[in-house]
Amino acid sequence: MFRPLAVNIGLRYARSRRSFISFVTGLSLAGLALSVAVLVFVQAVVAGFEREMNERVLAMVPHVTLAGDAPVLDYAGVVERIRGVEGVVGVSAVVQGAGLLKHGERLTGVRLTGVDPGSYPAVSRVFEFVQGGDGVDLPAGGFHVILGVGIAERLGVVVGDEISVMLPATVVTPLGVFARQKKLRVSGILDTHSMLDRSSAYLHRTDAARLFRLGAGVHGFEVAVERPLEAQAVRARIRRALIDDWHALGLPALWDSSWIGTFGNLHKAIQTTKNMLFLLLSLLVAVAAFNLVSSLVMIVNERRGDIAILRTMGSHSVLVVGVFAVVGIVIAVVGVGLGIAVGLGLGIIAEAGFPWLEQLLGTKLMGEYLITALPVDFALADVARVAGTALALGVAATLVPAWRAARLRPAEVLQHE
Numbered sequence: 427m428f429r430p431l432a433v434n435i436g437l438r439y440a441r442s443r444r445s446f447i448s449f450v451t452g453l454s455l456a457g458l459a460l461s462v463a464v465l466v467f468v469q470a471v472v473a474g475f476e477r478e479m480n481e482r483v484l485a486m487v488p489h490v491t492l493a494g495d496a497p498v499l500d501y502a503g504v505v506e507r508i509r510g511v512e513g514v515v516g517v518s519a520v521v522q523g524a525g526l527l528k529h530g531e532r533l534t535g536v537r538l539t540g541v542d543p544g545s546y547p548a549v550s551r552v553f554e555f556v557q558g559g560d561g562v563d564l565p566a567g568g569f570h571v572i573l574g575v576g577i578a579e580r581l582g583v584v585v586g587d588e589i590s591v592m593l594p595a596t597v598v599t600p601l602g603v604f605a606r607q608k609k610l611r612v613s614g615i616l617d618t619h620s621m622l623d624r625s626s627a628y629l630h631r632t633d634a635a636r637l638f639r640l641g642a643g644v645h646g647f648e649v650a651v652e653r654p655l656e657a658q659a660v661r662a663r664i665r666r667a668l669i670d671d672w673h674a675l676g677l678p679a680l681w682d683s684s685w686i687g688t689f690g691n692l693h694k695a696i697q698t699t700k701n702m703l704f705l706l707l708s709l710l711v712a713v714a715a716f717n718l719v720s721s722l723v724m725i726v727n728e729r730r731g732d733i734a735i736l737r738t739m740g741s742h743s744v745l746v747v748g749v750f751a752v753v754g755i756v757i758a759v760v761g762v763g764l765g766i767a768v769g770l771g772l773g774i775i776a777e778a779g780f781p782w783l784e785q786l787l788g789t790k791l792m793g794e795y796l797i798t799a800l801p802v803d804f805a806l807a808d809v810a811r812v813a814g815t816a817l818a819l820g821v822a823a824t825l826v827p828a829w830r831a832a833r834l835r836p837a838e839v840l841q842h843e
Contacts, residue, residue, distance in 0.1 A: 454721040455761045457714040462765025462816050465707040467772045469808045472700040474777075474801030479693055480654075482620055483797070485551040487685055488648035489657045490664060493522070495679045497643025504668070508649060511667050513660040516548030516650035521634035523645070526592040527573075527610075527627070529581040536577055536627045538591070540634020540644075549650045552622065556614040563613035566632040570613035576624035578615050587612050593637060608637055619799040646680070657684040708815055714761075715819040722754050722827035750828040751821075758820025762813050769812075773802040 498504060501519040508517045521540030526533055543564050547553060553562045556572055564570050571591075573583070583589060593606045616623060635641065651660045661684045668680070686693075780800040784790060 450721045450724050451757060454714075454718045454757050455764070457717045458711070458758065458761030458816065458820065459764040459768060461707075461710040461714040462762050462812060463768035463772060465704070465711060465812050465816075466766055466769025466804075466809060467776070468703050468707060469700065469812060470769070470773045470802045470804045471776075471800070472696065472703060473805050473808055474803040475797060476696050476700065477803045478619070478797045478799075478801045479689070479696060482618055483689060484654050484685065486555075486618060486620070486622060487689070488549055489651045489654050490649040490661045490682065490684050491646060492649070492664070492668075492680050492682045493646030495681075497640045497645065498647075499641075499643045501644045501647070504647065507667055508647060508664055511660065511663050513651050513653065513656060513663065514649055515652050516545075518542055518545040518549045518648055519631065519644040519646075520546075520648050521631050521638060521640060521645050523634070523638050524594065525627075525637075527577065527581060528590040528592060529583050529587065532581050534577055534580045535625075536573075536591075537625050538634060538637070539626065539628050540631040540637075541628055542631050546648075549648045552616065552618065552626075552628070555616055555618045557617045564628065564630045566630045568630070569608065569610050569633050570629060571610040572614040572616055572628040573612055574623035574626045575615050575617040577627060578612070583612050585612055585614060591637070606637075620797055654685065657686055660684075704811070708819075711816050711819055715823040718754060718757060718820060718823040719826055721757075722750060722824060723830065725753060726750060726827050726831045747828040747831070750831050751824045754824025754827070755821060758817055758823075762816045762820065765816070766809060766813060770804060773804060776800060777802040 492508075498519075505517050505519055508514060518541060521538075523538050525536055525538045527536050541564075543553070543562050553572075556562060557575075562572070564572065571589070573581075578584070581589060589610050589612060590607050591610055593608075610629065616626065616628070631644065635643065638645075649660075649664065651657050661682055665682055777800055
């Protein structure tokens with residue numbers, strides 16, 4: 427296949443077996459590959475946290491929450507009114523309160539959430555992460571409970587075990603005043619790899635209402651919106667829709683909030699961190715590009731005689747520039763390709779090996795964070811951005827050595843040969 431002369435000579439120089447040139451070329455390639463691998467891996471980890479934030483946390487926590495100072499009795503009418511607000515895709519009435527779970531001698535605090543298994547999936551995907559049971563087993567009147575895996579581990583329970591829940595309210599008996607208690611049966615374990623696993627327990631809304639003595643009322647409402655980033659605007663629309671007939675509906679004072687108030691700063695921090703890390707680690711690629719400059723300068727010095735002969739034979743300076751541009755581009759392309767492959771390998775190994783490392787150390791390395799696993803997500807756009815940046819810096823690094831090679835004077839070089 428026909429190839430331009432500059433390409434043929436450049437490829438020959440890039441594959442040179444001269445010990446010094448091959449050593450210099452190998453160092454340049456290794457430095458570029460290492461910097462690209464680090465950038466690909468770090469970008470993938472941050473993208474993984476962003477994915478987990480969007481797909482797990484924002485898919486499970488309510489985007490908008492409304493709660494009352496007193497139980498809401500006519501909650502069906504409120505649900506219909508909220509459902510008609512623009513941007514709302516799901517709404518469910520809930521009962522929430524704090525409790526203390528007990529199994530044997532073990533105790534742990536928990537946030538109890540009473541939900542309707544029929545309507546709650548429209549608000550949260552939390553039930554998709556229930557393990558160890560036969561789906562969502564929360565029959566009304568059965569006092570079944572789904573526990574986060576962190577709670578289950580602290581209590582030492584599995585599916586089918588019975589636990590006791592103690593509530594802040596008290597009951598007076600002839601023997602004294604005692605905290606109200608009720609037996610619950612564990613029907614599922616929730617494992618979302620997020621903070622919900624450490625503090626959340628779910629039971630049927632009817633059972634929760636009986637526990638907290640609400641009668642036919644509920645504590646509040648959880649809402650899912652079409653675009654989570656617009657939750658604040660939807661929250662304002664919901665409030666305007668309810669306030670018009672506030673007294674007519676017989677509602678107590680309600681307070682409202684959105685996920686942005688709770689996790690918004692974290693969401694922004696992840697996006698900012700991703701951009702800042704890309705910028706900072708791009709400087710590492712730039713350092714490797716400077717190394718490529720010095721390496722090409724050495725190659726030019728090694729090939730001074732060849733350059734002088736080419737110029738003496740009538741070759742234009744453009745040919746000389748093309749030759750060393752091809753050398754630099756080949757090193758850059760191979761280095762970037764190896765770096766991407768190493769970065770992908772590091773990400774796969776890190777994500778698969780993280781649970782093994784936790785098991786080996788006997789501790790949850792990220793147990794105190796919002797997301798408790800090490801997520802890795804190789805987004806094609808991120809990898810392409812890294813590759814494009816590295817290649818652009820690599821190509822730019824070839825210009826100075828190639829220009830210097832074209833400016834060599836054949837007579838001065840050959841008189842010393």
